[in-house]
Amino acid sequence: MxxxxxxxxxxxxxxxxxxxxxxxxxxxxxxxxxxxxxxxxxxxxxxxxxxxxxxxxxxxxxxxxxxxxxxxxxxxxxxxxxxxxxxxxxxxxxxxxxxxxxxxxxxxxxxxxxxxxxxxxxxxxxxxxxxxxxxxxxYTGYPMVRQMRELVKSGVIGKIQKIDAQYYQGWINPIIHDKEKRQTTWRLNPEKSGISCCIGDIGTHAFDMLEYVSGCTIESILADLNYLYDDNKMDIDGTVLLRASGNVKGLICASQIATGEENSFVVKVYGDKAGLKWEQENPNYLYLMEEGKPLQVLKPGHSYNSELSLDGTKLPPGHPEGIFDSMGNIYKGVAKAINKEKYDHGEFPTMIDGVRGMSFIEKAVESHKNGNVWTSIDKI
Structure with a gap:
């Protein structure tokens, strides 16, 4: 065997x-x-x-x-x-x-x-x-997302001042405007999908990603969700204000009715020395923006990257990493844990990430329904 x-x-x-x-x-x-x-x-x-x-x-x-x-x-x-x-x-x-x-x-x-x-x-x-x-x-499996995390941890951007994520898709447009069609997809059925569509599907990616790369803990949120039609029970668009540890504030914008968008996921972290930006549709590029200096573009596979980033890089510089590679890195990390090998805690999202993701979804819906008020994320 x-x-x-x-x-x-x-x-x-x-x-x-x-x-x-x-x-x-x-x-x-x-x-x-x-x-x-x-x-x-x-x-x-x-x-x-x-x-x-x-x-x-x-x-x-x-x-x-x-x-x-x-x-x-x-x-x-x-x-x-x-x-x-x-x-x-x-x-x-x-x-x-x-x-x-x-x-x-x-x-x-x-x-x-x-x-x-x-x-x-x-x-x-x-x-x-x-x-x-x-x-x-x-997306936490992408080499340059892991590099982003390590740059923040090492203090390259200084004290974090703002975190920001935008996740825009347009896939639900052909469905949401047709009453019969929107009753046929399980993602708009609360019995199968839970209480949220957009926030539960892609907003939770943004929430987890911001905590992953910044090291901040998001403590409370204020959400304004869009259901578009009175008979639609599931959000398909939303904006969420964030308050995180260290007096850091931020924003998550998520939408499945962003017409023409495919899978536009953009993550930004700003410190008092520099900022970092990563775009899922161009995953090989991590932008380092330092005050008073030219824009730097970091790419995977180069020796200037961290061990965590290089361990998740499978191709020479100039060869694009894709979503299959990202998921593969997560499986690789789980294999290390199962085999009781040494692994970095950034190699795969854990149960804690899942629990906090669920709290985020519920609190976003609660914040919206209570009149767009600040609501605390549950601690675990």
């Missing part, structure tokens, strides 16, 4: 982009071997998909409960070591909880749960299970 980490996957079958992303990411460093899972709700589709990707079907199960039951019958050195959850949001919590209770390591898509209470319960479950849990805030 291979000494690679035995991986199972829940969801991600068919033409799912997130499924392709996780499978490629897991294979990137030759650390994992996909051994089975439940990829589709219908068993015949499940088996057909496994055959399509060249996976033996003996460990392709009819449902999640059967996967747990059958895997636990196998010897410890044969059963799945880690399971990735790629399902719609409402399934994240029950699946993750049962996996943790049965001793599996877990890699979970965000948002980690649909409520903060569920997130706290998962955190308590993880503490008992003492396994590894990662939440895939994918």
């Amino acid at each position: 291979s000494n690679k980490i035995r991986l199972g996957i829940l969801g991600g079958g068919g033409d799912s982009l997130i499924g392709v992303l996780h499978r490629v990411a897991s294979a990137m460093f030759d650390k994992y071997q996909l051994v089975g899972g439940v990829f589709n709700p219908k068993f015949e589709d499940n088996v057909g998909f496994a055959e399509q990707i060249g996976l033996p079907t003996d460990r392709v199960y009819k449902d999640f409960d059967t996967l747990i039951e059958e895997e636990l019958k196998l010897p410890a050195d044969k059963r799945m070591q880690v399971v990735s959850i790629l399902t719609p949001n409402f399934l994240h919590y029950p699946m993750a909880k049962k996996l943790l209770e049965n001793g599996f390591n877990v890699i979970c898509e965000k948002p980690m749960t649909t409520t903060f209470e569920e997130a706290k319960d998962l955190h308590a479950t993880l503490q008992k299970s003492k396994t590894v849990f990662a939440v895939t805030y994918t």
Whole structure:
């Protein structure tokens, strides 16, 4: 048997982009071997998909409960070591909880749960299970995002004065304006997606990213969300003011109705000496803006970058890193933790990131509904 980490996957079958992303990411460093899972709700589709990707079907199960039951019958050195959850949001919590209770390591898509209470319960479950849990805030895997984090930590930009993130997409435009269409997507269904669409889907990326790169803890927020139509129960646009530790203030702007935008995620941190800016659509460029000096553009693969950045760089300078690479870096970090190897705490988002992300989502909705008032983020 291979000494690679035995991986199972829940969801991600068919033409799912997130499924392709996780499978490629897991294979990137030759650390994992996909051994089975439940990829589709219908068993015949499940088996057909496994055959399509060249996976033996003996460990392709009819449902999640059967996967747990059958895997636990196998010897410890044969059963799945880690399971990735790629399902719609409402399934994240029950699946993750049962996996943790049965001793599996877990890699979970965000948002980690649909409520903060569920997130706290998962955190308590993880503490008992003492396994590894990662939440895939994918963009933290980019080498130049990691370089941004290290530059801030080393004091290059000085004392932080402002943090700012903008995440604009336009994908929901063709759906939101048609009453029938907007009732067909699970992302606008509170029973499947939770209480938020835009903030829960992409706003939470911005929240996690700002804490990741700045080292600040966001303590309270004031949110103004846009639902566009009275019969639409899910936000599709929002602006959130931030108050963070160290008297740092900031802003998150997130939208899924930014017409013409594809995946425009821009992150900025400003100190009293310099500022840093990174754009997801141009991930190879980290801009260092120092007072009274020419603009510097830092790129991955060069020796001037930090160890954390270089460890996540797989190509020579001038070759673009992509989202597959970013997700691959997260899988690589989880593999180190599972194998009890030394790893940097910046290598993968943890349960704490997932819990804080859920608090952010709920508090943003609460702030908006209470008349756009300041609301504290829960501590964990």
